[in-house]
Amino acid sequence: MLETFNNLLLGFSVALSPSVLVYAFVGCIIGTLVGMMPGLGPLAGISLLLPATFGLNPIIAIVLLSGVYYGAMYGGSTTSILMRIPGEAASVMTCVDGYAMTQNGRAGPALAIAAIGSFIAGTAGVVGLMLLAPTLAEFALRFGPPEYTALLMMGLFILAYMSGGSMLKTLAMAGLGLMLGMIGIDAMSGYTRFSFDLVELGDGVGIVPVAVGLFGISEILLTAGQDAAPKVQNPKLHDLIPSREEFRLSVGPIARGSLLGFMIGIIPGSAHIISSFVSYGIERRMSKHPERFGKGAIEGVAGPESANNAAASGAFVPMMALGIPTSPVTAVMIAAIMVHGISPGPLLISQQPELFWGFVASMYVGNVVLLVLNLPMVGLFVNLLRIPYAYLYPCILAFCILGTYSVSNSMIDVWIMLIMGGIGYVLRKFDYDLAPVALGLVLSPMLELSLRQSLAMSAGDYGIFLERPIATTMLGLGVLLFLLSIKPLIFKSKDWRSKVGLDEVEG
Amino acid sequence: MRSDQFSGLMLLLLALYLGWQNRAYPVGSLQEPGPGYMPLLLAVFLGATGLLIALWGGKSKPLAAIRWSGAMRALVIMVASAVGAFALEHIGYRITVIALLIFFLGVIERRRPLPVLLVSFGFGLISFYVVGDLLHVPLPRSPWGF
Amino acid sequence: MKARLIFAASLLALAGAPAAAQEVFPNHSITMIVPFPPGGVADITGRPTAAAMEKVLKQPVAVVNRPGAGGAVGNAAVANAKPDGYTILMALSSISVIPAADELFNRKPAYSLDQFAPIALISADPTILVVHPSLPVKSLKELVALAKSKPGQMSYSSSGVYGALHMPMEMFLHATKLKMRHVPTTGGGPAITAVLGGHVEMTAGGPAAISGHVKAGKLRPIVSWGAQRHPAYPEVPTFKELGYKDVEYYIWAGMFAPRATPEPVMKVLRDAARKAAEDPDFRSAMAKVNSPVQYMDAPEFQKYWEADAKRLAALVKIVGKVETK
Numbered sequence: 001m002l003e004t005f006n007n008l009l010l011g012f013s014v015a016l017s018p019s020v021l022v023y024a025f026v027g028c029i030i031g032t033l034v035g036m037m038p039g040l041g042p043l044a045g046i047s048l049l050l051p052a053t054f055g056l057n058p059i060i061a062i063v064l065l066s067g068v069y070y071g072a073m074y075g076g077s078t079t080s081i082l083m084r085i086p087g088e089a090a091s092v093m094t095c096v097d098g099y100a101m102t103q104n105g106r107a108g109p110a111l112a113i114a115a116i117g118s119f120i121a122g123t124a125g126v127v128g129l130m131l132l133a134p135t136l137a138e139f140a141l142r143f144g145p146p147e148y149t150a151l152l153m154m155g156l157f158i159l160a161y162m163s164g165g166s167m168l169k170t171l172a173m174a175g176l177g178l179m180l181g182m183i184g185i186d187a188m189s190g191y192t193r194f195s196f197d198l199v200e201l202g203d204g205v206g207i208v209p210v211a212v213g214l215f216g217i218s219e220i221l222l223t224a225g226q227d228a229a230p231k232v233q234n235p236k237l238h239d240l241i242p243s244r245e246e247f248r249l250s251v252g253p254i255a256r257g258s259l260l261g262f263m264i265g266i267i268p269g270s271a272h273i274i275s276s277f278v279s280y281g282i283e284r285r286m287s288k289h290p291e292r293f294g295k296g297a298i299e300g301v302a303g304p305e306s307a308n309n310a311a312a313s314g315a316f317v318p319m320m321a322l323g324i325p326t327s328p329v330t331a332v333m334i335a336a337i338m339v340h341g342i343s344p345g346p347l348l349i350s351q352q353p354e355l356f357w358g359f360v361a362s363m364y365v366g367n368v369v370l371l372v373l374n375l376p377m378v379g380l381f382v383n384l385l386r387i388p389y390a391y392l393y394p395c396i397l398a399f400c401i402l403g404t405y406s407v408s409n410s411m412i413d414v415w416i417m418l419i420m421g422g423i424g425y426v427l428r429k430f431d432y433d434l435a436p437v438a439l440g441l442v443l444s445p446m447l448e449l450s451l452r453q454s455l456a457m458s459a460g461d462y463g464i465f466l467e468r469p470i471a472t473t474m475l476g477l478g479v480l481l482f483l484l485s486i487k488p489l490i491f492k493s494k495d496w497r498s499k500v501g502l503d504e505v506e507g
Numbered sequence: 508m509r510s511d512q513f514s515g516l517m518l519l520l521l522a523l524y525l526g527w528q529n530r531a532y533p534v535g536s537l538q539e540p541g542p543g544y545m546p547l548l549l550a551v552f553l554g555a556t557g558l559l560i561a562l563w564g565g566k567s568k569p570l571a572a573i574r575w576s577g578a579m580r581a582l583v584i585m586v587a588s589a590v591g592a593f594a595l596e597h598i599g600y601r602i603t604v605i606a607l608l609i610f611f612l613g614v615i616e617r618r619r620p621l622p623v624l625l626v627s628f629g630f631g632l633i634s635f636y637v638v639g640d641l642l643h644v645p646l647p648r649s650p651w652g653f
Numbered sequence: 654m655k656a657r658l659i660f661a662a663s664l665l666a667l668a669g670a671p672a673a674a675q676e677v678f679p680n681h682s683i684t685m686i687v688p689f690p691p692g693g694v695a696d697i698t699g700r701p702t703a704a705a706m707e708k709v710l711k712q713p714v715a716v717v718n719r720p721g722a723g724g725a726v727g728n729a730a731v732a733n734a735k736p737d738g739y740t741i742l743m744a745l746s747s748i749s750v751i752p753a754a755d756e757l758f759n760r761k762p763a764y765s766l767d768q769f770a771p772i773a774l775i776s777a778d779p780t781i782l783v784v785h786p787s788l789p790v791k792s793l794k795e796l797v798a799l800a801k802s803k804p805g806q807m808s809y810s811s812s813g814v815y816g817a818l819h820m821p822m823e824m825f826l827h828a829t830k831l832k833m834r835h836v837p838t839t840g841g842g843p844a845i846t847a848v849l850g851g852h853v854e855m856t857a858g859g860p861a862a863i864s865g866h867v868k869a870g871k872l873r874p875i876v877s878w879g880a881q882r883h884p885a886y887p888e889v890p891t892f893k894e895l896g897y898k899d900v901e902y903y904i905w906a907g908m909f910a911p912r913a914t915p916e917p918v919m920k921v922l923r924d925a926a927r928k929a930a931e932d933p934d935f936r937s938a939m940a941k942v943n944s945p946v947q948y949m950d951a952p953e954f955q956k957y958w959e960a961d962a963k964r965l966a967a968l969v970k971i972v973g974k975v976e977t978k
Contacts, residue, residue: 034642047691048642051700051716144852145836168560172518175553179525182546185722187837190754190814191532191542194525199729199763202722224584225577268846323865324849325842328690335692338861341941345865390618394611395630397588398604401595402634406644408720414592422585429573430514448545449839456836457808457852460538645684645717
């Protein structure tokens with residue numbers, strides 16, 4: 001304990017040196033700006049800045065990049081809440097209730113809770129990273145393909161709780177998303193599937209253009225299509241601060257989201273996106289008034305936002321403790337330190353204590369910087385809503401095109417975004433919920449690959465899922481959740497129809 | 508025809524089409540799933556949910572009750588964006604975005620000329636400066652270098 | 654070919670370069686396309702190369718990442734670019750595998766190899782076979798014996814089917830007539846993670862990517878695919894030493910221009926690449942990422958590339974037949 005404290009002191013002596021502090025600030029500001037651009041998320045942000053860090057020393061490079069990462073995570077939630085445009089996959093859930101809150105005139109509290117939740121989750125994540133990194137990292141390595149399959153199956157079962165509409169329609173949309181995820185080169189066999197002879201579709205359909213299209217563009221089409229211009233909001237000061245009630249409702253979701261996000265974040269792979277979905281599902285399930293979800297429930301903002309920030313910190317555990325990239329973002333960060341001749345690996349913490357502890361301390365600093373930066377900005381952001389919609393939406397559209405183009409300098413993403421916007425528009429007219437599409441798209445390539453990897457490991461023996469304790473436990477949990485969700489169908493046969501069928505939509 | 512019946516049938520049709528397209532990929536076996544395995548499973552799932560939605564959709568609102576009043580405008584916005592996306596790689600980012608904004612603000616929304624020009628040029632040039640010059644994203648330029 | 658030249662020439666004229674023949678190359682910025690996302694081998698090699706070439710050419714060399722389809726998107730973009738020398742490619746060895754795989758699956762080929770003219774080879778790292786330390790083998794001989802004793806039961810991970818880490822493993826298995834289970838992942842990082850976690854027994858890893866783990870004793874290097882022993886792993890023997898003559902594989906990074914690029918322009922680019930390769934700053938930057946410069950000029954590189962491509966294309970066919978049986 002004392003050793004940790006001493007190390008942390010060393011870390012703070014690094015992080016609080018003026019030059020490092022300045023870079024942490026700059027990183028957070030750039031990150032927030034990049035994240036606020038529709039379609040540009042954390043990965044795009046740090047990829048853009050990576051070349052600029054080659055000239056800096058490794059500690060400053062990693063502090064700058066992690067500042068950008070955090071900033072972009074937070075910036076993404078701003079556009080999600082105000083304009084229903086997710087900057088990255090993790091903000092998809094924030095769009096649902098965050099934007100609904102904006103429409104109810106509660107944009108300020110939504111932004112404030114997102115900032116506070118991110119701060120708490122981020123700080124909790126750093127504490128976890130500091131105290132548990134080596135232990136947890138060993139645990140994370142035990143997540144092989146079978147465990148991954150089980151985790152993703154659990155994510156699928158959670159789907160059933162996701163939407164307030166009819167379960168059938170939710171499942172159909174999940175199916176559509178899962179199907180979208182099948183596009184591209186199959187990693188196991190090399191076949192290119194459903195690519196319409198476009199080379200660019202070889203890597204599949206990106207989540208960012210799909211999410212921006214389904215949520216952002218469809219919203220513009222719906223709103224701008226109306227005959228009467230939408231009312232311009234005039235937020236007052238007391239509308240900016242969350243009410244006592246809203247604070248009370250957010251405590252639980254933030255705590256649960258932080259824990260959940262951190263646990264999912266440390267698992268190698270790109271699954272930390274599902275932390276926000278799972279958090280949303282859990283909050284909706286635990287709430288006494290699940291019907292508020294989707295219509296502006298603050299828990300639906302607090303939970304997923306905390307979860308995705310905690311997952312962001314969690315992802316640094318295997319990166320720092322083992323030197324393995326668990327996500328595209330950490331892969332870029334590892335590249336940033338490798339360029340300086342530091343090879344990431346299990347010895348990094350002991351050989352480069354200044355780097356590790358400086359990084360940990362700068363994460364504390366970064367979180368504080370973000371909070372200090374963003375809470376006062378809530379007022380400014382909310383005032384964006386005063387801009388008449390006629391001026392706002394063409395600019396948002398142009399931004400969306402710009403943002404999706406910049407992710408991989410490719411027009412195909414812009415086309416995907418526009419097509420998805422049209423599809424989203426029609427589906428919303430028919431009362432379909434779009435979040436399951438995004439979740440399905442993220443899940444299906446990972447699920448398919450890990451299932452087939454597991455079978456390749458065992459030469460086709462499904463017993464592999466039953467002889468590994470973590471996988472078995474998670475599958476059991478998933479089945480239990482699934483049974484709970486269909487319980488009403490069996491025991492209350494009277495209103496089964498309203499649960500599975502379509503009547504609820506009408507009501 | 509009810510709206511859910513219609514949309515359910517559409518999903519079923521989509522699933523059938525995808526299942527048909529999927530015949531090009533080997534399905535493999537339960538022990539060794541091939542590239543066509545998961546898509547086939549998903550197409551069946553999508554088709555089944557589509558069919559159930561259609562079957563149970565008898566009480567949903569009539570298809571005719573969905574209001575498409577804004578659809579014309581939405582379509583114009585979509586087409587304009589598509590034209591803009593197409594033009595992006597040919598006449599460059601700045602010209603495209605400025606033209607697109609002038610079209611949206613001036614033609615569709617019928618705003619006064621001065622603010623329209625200010626916003627269009629301001630947005631086009633400033634966003635190019637920030638993203639293209641400061642963030643070094645190679646945004647498309649026109650053949651004339653602008 | 655002639656038609657393409659004329660087409661290219663007319664494009665040049667359209668672009669408003671009437672005096673192109675007299676003008677010095679380059680007179681504006683050059684774009685170097687990296688067909689992988691930032692942070693990958695191609696990117697880490699491309700950026701210092703671009704910086705070093707900038708100093709020689711006195712014009713900016715901008716690195717543009719065009720990722721997609723395992724490099725096929727960026728490669729195709731350069732293959733079809735205006736052949737004026739202002740668009741060049743930093744490709745990895747996978748450039749030769751993609752057309753062969755396209756052929757195997759009856760895909761519309763993204764590009765063909767004769768659309769490229771090599772400029773220079775920048776680096777070539779042999780892959781190194783690493784096993785989980787719990788595996789009771791210390792040498793290739795023991796590994797082969799163990800694998801022979803349980804055919805089809807040991808497993809290895811790769812960066813994806815036909816990927817840079819799959820091909821060397823297939824080469825090894827083909828030469829030793831061994832059978833193993835193949836567990837493809839989505840990249841070099843996840844492939845190593847799978848071995849670290851003990852989910853598979855071995856993989857082929859790049860020297861830079863495995864170095865931290867080897868030092869910490871979490872991975873055990875067995876044998877290298879290089880022609881000579883790798884300087885960072887002097888105690889690791891090569892397949893060649895151990896009698897496997899044809900088992901040689903490098904993950905290399907080289908620069909290409911579109912085939913129809915005029916000869917004088919190519920000369921400028923080749924000279925720039927040579928001077929860049931001699932630049933001490935560049936050499937130290939490459940040494941830092943554990944990927945020492947292995948410069949080869951165009952004629953030599955062309956020969957090397959042709960042999961490599963032939964070997965890989967043949968291998969893809971052999972593997973392909975196994976997979977689609």
